[in-house]
Amino acid sequence: MVVLKVKRGDETLFLYETNVGEKTDSVIRDLVAIYNGQLKVQRVCMEIEELAEHGTMLPSEMIGLNDDQIEELKLKDIWADKCIPSGGFTFNKDPMLRRNGQQPNEAMGKVLANTITEAKAMIDKNLAKSSKTLSLKAVQEAINLLRGAVTIVYPMQLPPHDTIRMEFTNTEDLSGTQASKEVIEPSKAQLWFAGRQIFMGKLLKDYLGNNDKTKVVVKLNQLGEGPPGREAVISEQMRRQMMADSFRRQEELKMSLL
Template identity: 75%
Template sequence: MVILNVKRGDESLFLYETSVNTATDTVIRELISVFNGRLKIQRLCMEIEELADHGTMLPAEMIGLNDDQIEELKLKDSFADRCIPMGGFTFNKDPLCRRNGQQPNEAMRKVLTKAMADAKAMVDKKLVKTSSNLTLKIVEEAINILRGAVTIVYPMKLPPHDTIQMEFVNMEDLSGTQASKEVIEPSKAQLWFAGRQVLPGKQLSEYLGNNDKTKVVVKLNQLGEGPPGREQVMTEQFRRQMMAAEYRRQEELKLLNRTIKAELCHVK
């Protein structure tokens, strides 16, 4: 099986195992699903961290309002009494006024914290250094770990407008957010190898050759971004090794020249 070192720009994100006999359409689709899945896990963990600190999300019409404004407008969070964390809560006001402040107890916060740590570890880009491949199944398992932890703490489910719940049912609205700039739209996805775009409707072997026991770098981007930068001919680590070797060679030459001069002086 061929191993793809998948990059976005110059950053290695994950390793993916496939075959040179696989259709390029399939490879591109699966790589984009894994790429966007990793981003979903990152977004979920950020929001679950807020959930553990400040409870469920307020309705849209209450977000950003202070207590006086909410009272003046006679607004009410109708889900506050229904979506109470298991074991009760203590009040911890959200400084951003996005969540209702009903912080789960310590035991339930630990459940959420452990799930976040486990999910992040499953898709961490550091896995590239340990030669651990990532699959769509692993991404889905990581999301299920987060879903399971949230269900333990909130067995009655979160409010339907909570961004975490919307992520779980794939109804998230990322418009106007930084996250929307990170996600790659499947219809606009492009895969590049060695300065060439890997086009749909072909076999991967047309770009990588027939050697199924190799490891190559591929890059993801989307329509309109232009070709990604080529890989450096030598890595930074290799460049430093070359410079160190050249320095040692020059020092050895200096020592040799001094030795020859000393011997010539001795002969005279």
């Protein structure tokens, strides 16, 4: 099996196992789905952290309003009484004025916190450092794990406008957010190897050769971003070692001339 070290820019994202006889279409599709899935897990974990602290999300017309403004406009969060966390809650006002302040109890908070830790570990970019590959199945398992934890705490489901529920149903709207700049549109995805773009409708071996027992670096980007920078011929660690060796030889030469 060939192992692809997948990068975006200079950042290593994950390792992916495939074979050189695989169609480029399916490889590119998988790589983009895994990368976007990593981003989704990270977004959901961040929002669940807020859920554990400040409860469910307020309706859009109430977000950012203080208590006086809400009272003046006679607005009401009709979901506050419907979506009470298992075991009850304590009030912990959200300083960002996004969530209703109904914080789950300590036990339910631990359920969410422990699941966040486990899900993050499943898609962590540091997996690549330990030579562990990442699959689309693993990403989906991380998402299902998070969904299960939220269901334990909120068996009646979250409000339909809550970002977490929208992420789980793939109806999230990322327009105008920083997250939208990170996600790669599948129809605009590009994959590069050694300065060459890997096109659809080919086989990996058309670019990587027939050696199925190798590890190569490929780079993901999006149409319009231009070709990604080439990988350094030598690693930073090797460069430093070569400089140190050169310096030592110069010192040895100086000593021999004394």
